[in-house]
Amino acid sequence: MATDLHRCAVVAEPGDLLLTRVYPAPFRPSRTPFQRDRERIVQARAFRRLAGKTQVFTSRASDHFRSRLTHTIEVAQIARAVAAALRLQEDLAETLALVHDIGHPPFGHAGERALDRCLKRHGSGFDHNIHALRIVEHFELRYAAHRGLNLTLGVREGIIKHSRDYSVEKHPDLAGFLLDQRPPLEAQLIDLADEISYLTADLDDGVESGLLEIGHICEHVEIVARCYKTVEREHVGVDEKFLFNEALQLMQNVLTDDLIENTARNTLAIGAESLADIRRHASRLALFSPEVEAQRLQEKQYLYDTLYTCPALEHEHDKAEEVVTALFDYWINDPEELPVSHFESVENQGLARVVADYIAGMTDSFILLQYAQIKRAVRR
The missing domain is CATH 1.10.3210.10 (Hypothetical protein af1432)
Incomplete structure (x- = not known):
């Protein structure tokens, strides 16, 4: 079906509301x-x-x-x-x-x-x-x-x-x-x-x-x-x-x-x-x-x-949930182990949200590295 819906598209003209930014x-x-x-x-x-x-x-x-x-x-x-x-x-x-x-x-x-x-x-x-x-x-x-x-x-x-x-x-x-x-x-x-x-x-x-x-x-x-x-x-x-x-x-x-x-x-x-x-x-x-x-x-x-x-x-999903949950609980119980940049946000954002933000930003390889390091630290 050939059609032209250009009138229904976002209009990209200066002054259009959807083109506005928070900062100039x-x-x-x-x-x-x-x-x-x-x-x-x-x-x-x-x-x-x-x-x-x-x-x-x-x-x-x-x-x-x-x-x-x-x-x-x-x-x-x-x-x-x-x-x-x-x-x-x-x-x-x-x-x-x-x-x-x-x-x-x-x-x-x-x-x-x-x-x-x-x-x-x-x-x-x-x-x-x-x-x-x-x-x-x-x-x-x-x-x-x-x-x-x-x-x-x-x-x-x-x-x-x-x-x-x-x-x-x-x-x-x-x-x-x-x-x-x-x-x-x-x-x-x-x-x-x-x-x-x-x-x-x-x-x-x-x-x-x-x-x-x-x-x-x-x-x-x-x-x-x-x-x-x-x-x-x-x-x-x-x-x-x-x-x-x-x-x-x-x-x-x-x-x-x-x-x-x-x-x-x-x-x-x-x-x-x-x-x-x-x-x-x-x-x-x-x-x-x-x-x-x-x-x-x-x-x-x-x-x-x-x-x-x-x-x-x-099996992969179970492992993922184990890793995410263990790290979340670790930093909830010991927030000073968070990186300084994240720890400084706890007062404004709340500890649980800051921990979640930190974990959410990780790649698979980085979170597994963090998990291994924390497991070694706990064994000590």
């Missing part, structure tokens, strides 16, 4: 504000650390498995392609994709669950979107005049709202991010680009690891089976591995095209002519069609049943 920034005629935000994110230390954080498999398993960083790059490619097809603001979509996982702690979702449980014992919790906002607003130190990256409101809103809605009642500290309104389409499409990326990549890494078998996937995942049969007809006699690679690429294209077409269809159906129309709508408009959504859910359930909860990865 000099005008750069060679780059748009969202391009500058993209560069600030790519140059951030937290972004570089994504290379050392687990996506599904730890870096100890193989150099060929996706890290949180390579996953992020793949999401950015998909997000930009979708935005371009819909004639939205490509730079904003790409920037939001690049920053969407910057708040994740080490060890993937297992590390996040462990950190959340630790904080709940202290009356709080861990949310990687909110933590990402704190990273770009407070923890990154690159400028002489202020803390943080001084990103535009459009990017900071997208960090918070790309994957879920927050209420002002539960999160009054986020009131400045238009919580009573839908985010722009550029932000809405990020979570779905993320889904397309990992649905493709996790099957690929799962087969590469030996934990998943191509035949079993095709027996139980309808969209993969259909794509595999299509490429098998086109490449008779080709090795199964290469057919599977082709099938995954075709599946990614099917999911991406459906997201483009259905988002355009939904937006045109409500007669949207501006970003304000998108914001006022009762629900998000960036969605898969019902048929493809059912296929997505089937594949996602398959991955949970056969890969994410398999014994080999469950």
Whole structure:
């Protein structure tokens, strides 16, 4: 479905609310504000650390498995392609994709669950979107005049709202991010680009690891089976591995095209002519069609049943939770062992939050090194 939704995209004109920053920034005629935000994110230390954080498999398993960083790059490619097809603001979509996982702690979702449980014992919790906002607003130190990256409101809103809605009642500290309104389409499409990326990549890494078998996937995942049969007809006699690679690429294209077409269809159906129309709508408009959504859910359930909860990865998850919990408890009980820069923040932030912030910023290798050092210290 060819369409032009440029009127519904973020308008990148001087004075636009979403281009505002907390601190003044000099005008750069060679780059748009969202391009500058993209560069600030790519140059951030937290972004570089994504290379050392687990996506599904730890870096100890193989150099060929996706890290949180390579996953992020793949999401950015998909997000930009979708935005371009819909004639939205490509730079904003790409920037939001690049920053969407910057708040994740080490060890993937297992590390996040462990950190959340630790904080709940202290009356709080861990949310990687909110933590990402704190990273770009407070923890990154690159400028002489202020803390943080001084990103535009459009990017900071997208960090918070790309994957879920927050209420002002539960999160009054986020009131400045238009919580009573839908985010722009550029932000809405990020979570779905993320889904397309990992649905493709996790099957690929799962087969590469030996934990998943191509035949079993095709027996139980309808969209993969259909794509595999299509490429098998086109490449008779080709090795199964290469057919599977082709099938995954075709599946990614099917999911991406459906997201483009259905988002355009939904937006045109409500007669949207501006970003304000998108914001006022009762629900998000960036969605898969019902048929493809059912296929997505089937594949996602398959991955949970056969890969994410398999014994080999469950052992990794148990180890991750042990490491995160042990280190959290260690610094809670002996906060003076924290680095000076973190210990000095305890009075303003509270000990539990400071400890969680310190752990969340670690790579897999660094947290394992800290764990080993503390175990040796305890033995003494």
